[in-house]
Amino acid sequence: MRLSTAETRLRRRKWLDRAFYRLMLASAVIVALILLLILLTILRKSLPALKLSMITRTPGAGYYLGHEGGILNALVGSLEITLGATLLAFILTLPAIIFLNTYLKKKSTLSETIRLALDILWGIPSIVFGAFGFLLMLTFHLRASLLAGMITLALVELPILSRALDETIRLVPAELKEATYSMGANRWQTATRVVLRQVFPGLVTAVLIALGRGLGDAASVLFTAGYTDRLTTSLLQPVATLPLAIFFQLNSPFPEVQQRAYASAAILTLLILAISLAARFLSRKLGRHRIK
Amino acid sequence: MVDRGRVSLKNVNVFYGKNQVLKNISLNIPERSITVIIGPSGCGKTTLLKCFNRLLDEVEAARVEGEILVDGKNIHDPEVDVTQIRKKMGLLSQKPQVLPMSIYDNVAFGPRLHGQRNRKSLDGVVERYLRLAGLWEEVKDRLFEPASRLSIGQQQRLCLARGLAVEPEILLCDEPTSALDPKSSRNVEAQLLRLKENYTIVLVTHILRQAKRLADYVAFLYLGELIEFGPASEVLVSPQDPRTRAYITGEIS
Numbered sequence: 001m002r003l004s005t006a007e008t009r010l011r012r013r014k015w016l017d018r019a020f021y022r023l024m025l026a027s028a029v030i031v032a033l034i035l036l037l038i039l040l041t042i043l044r045k046s047l048p049a050l051k052l053s054m055i056t057r058t059p060g061a062g063y064y065l066g067h068e069g070g071i072l073n074a075l076v077g078s079l080e081i082t083l084g085a086t087l088l089a090f091i092l093t094l095p096a097i098i099f100l101n102t103y104l105k106k107k108s109t110l111s112e113t114i115r116l117a118l119d120i121l122w123g124i125p126s127i128v129f130g131a132f133g134f135l136l137m138l139t140f141h142l143r144a145s146l147l148a149g150m151i152t153l154a155l156v157e158l159p160i161l162s163r164a165l166d167e168t169i170r171l172v173p174a175e176l177k178e179a180t181y182s183m184g185a186n187r188w189q190t191a192t193r194v195v196l197r198q199v200f201p202g203l204v205t206a207v208l209i210a211l212g213r214g215l216g217d218a219a220s221v222l223f224t225a226g227y228t229d230r231l232t233t234s235l236l237q238p239v240a241t242l243p244l245a246i247f248f249q250l251n252s253p254f255p256e257v258q259q260r261a262y263a264s265a266a267i268l269t270l271l272i273l274a275i276s277l278a279a280r281f282l283s284r285k286l287g288r289h290r291i292k
Numbered sequence: 293m294v295d296r297g298r299v300s301l302k303n304v305n306v307f308y309g310k311n312q313v314l315k316n317i318s319l320n321i322p323e324r325s326i327t328v329i330i331g332p333s334g335c336g337k338t339t340l341l342k343c344f345n346r347l348l349d350e351v352e353a354a355r356v357e358g359e360i361l362v363d364g365k366n367i368h369d370p371e372v373d374v375t376q377i378r379k380k381m382g383l384l385s386q387k388p389q390v391l392p393m394s395i396y397d398n399v400a401f402g403p404r405l406h407g408q409r410n411r412k413s414l415d416g417v418v419e420r421y422l423r424l425a426g427l428w429e430e431v432k433d434r435l436f437e438p439a440s441r442l443s444i445g446q447q448q449r450l451c452l453a454r455g456l457a458v459e460p461e462i463l464l465c466d467e468p469t470s471a472l473d474p475k476s477s478r479n480v481e482a483q484l485l486r487l488k489e490n491y492t493i494v495l496v497t498h499i500l501r502q503a504k505r506l507a508d509y510v511a512f513l514y515l516g517e518l519i520e521f522g523p524a525s526e527v528l529v530s531p532q533d534p535r536t537r538a539y540i541t542g543e544i545s
Binding site for chain 1: 345378379385454458464
């Protein structure tokens with residue numbers, strides 16, 4: 001018995017529907033599996049080296065030949081350089097983005113130019129920032145140090161932070177600003193007393209996103225931050241960072257040291273994961289007063 | 293005669309880009325009464341309202357021509373500080389816009405904006421205007437909770453209290469009850485009726501019954517033109533222009 005054309009079409013639509021569903025499900029599963037694979041591989045290769053001493057001790061003598069020690073220098077160094085860089089980037093970008101969204105009209109030439117500049121900055125690879133930072137160092141006769149690394153890393157975080165801040169501040173409804181203007185508030189008061197309050201959770205998230213990105217960046221600190229086996233206490237001393245620690249340890253021919261490289265990678269990943277979770281948690285908790 | 297709360301427009305034209313939204317509006321808003329602006333949707337009622345406190349300055353392509361006088365002064369005069377003009381007016385929007393802070397801070401926002409810091413005075417101000425808006429009893433025990441937790445009817449009354457706390461002379465209301473349930477609407481209307489003794493109120497609505505209940509004066513706006521203006525008893529009961537009559541009887545809407 002031949003099926004009518006309507007029935008054939010219906011059957012084919014159903015089949016296509018199911019096929020697409022399965023394809024999409026497969027792709028989602030593959031992506032998740034890739035992530036899982038990466039995490040498991042790192043964990044597996046690092047297992048022998050995952051000891052508490054990794055994060056509580058700095059490299060001892062002959063560390064890179066397989067002897068005792070840990071990567072406390074890199075852990076602390078990464079935190080120092082990233083927190084400093086994020087702070088610098090924040091101080092620079094927040095006023096700029098508030099200006100962009102509150103004082104400028106939406107379609108003015110200036111605002112379009114600024115946004116274009118930020119978009120282009122976003123696309124610049126971090127090694128280019130590293131090279132630029134290196135050039136600055138030479139010009140100002142600075143040595144590879146915490147300060148030089150912070151400034152370069154801040155440049156890398158700048159476009160990330162500004163885009164995240166921009167997206168968040170743009171979302172403030174015009175009616176909210178209108179209601180504030182209607183009470184006789186000027187732009188500065190509107191920006192600081194209402195807009196910033198409204199976007200505060202988004203601000204925290206933006207900072208944490210930039211922080212996470214900065215922790216893992218190797219190319220910008222490669223030439224500018226130097227490296228050291230000790231804990232850095234001054235802005236003008238070289239500082240160790242986790243990505244570079246991974247790099248140096250991986251380069252070693254000794255398997256114990258290579259394992260430590262993976263362990264360092266695991267620690268870095270865990271750190272960034274913790275920051276992401278903190279970002280989500282804080283965003284929800286701080287969003288109490290917000291207008292939905 | 294006290295020159296307070298007087299608003300008048302002379303030959304006002306408003307353009308959004310190339311589009312002319314308001315055509316040659318001349319109007320004197322009477323003090324201490326409720327003037328209701330009625331008309332079909334999209335005829336410029338909200339735009340007219342936004343002219344009064346120069347909110348159109350914030351809108352990109354808007355251009356305002358003509359004279360708008362508040363208490364005898366042209367609000368577009370370059371020497372005039374726009375925030376002072378806006379302070380004279382309270383705005384109640386269609387959709388309640390509470391500020392992202394506590395109930396107390398919402399009402400205290402206006403006074404704080406203009407320099408009031410004394411905690412005791414602020415406490416007094418907050419209570420006074422929450423009472424005036426008919427919200428005090430419901431929130432007095434939770435003044436420091438986020439305002440966003442209130443129901444929409446309560447939020448609108450909070451916006452009313454907040455607008456009043458700036459101590460304006462004029463209240464601009466843009467369809468203030470359209471987002472509210474009947475009980476809250478009645479509440480807000482009751483407050484407005486009480487307030488007209490001391491404030492000049494301009495209210496935009498598309499609910500004719502509301503106009504009948506509240507209006508002392510009625511202005512009928514159609515396609516950007518002011519067709520008719522007069523006491524409510526005249527315009528609503530025996531309108532002179534056929535278009536007004538058509539709108540009131542429901543032929544055009």
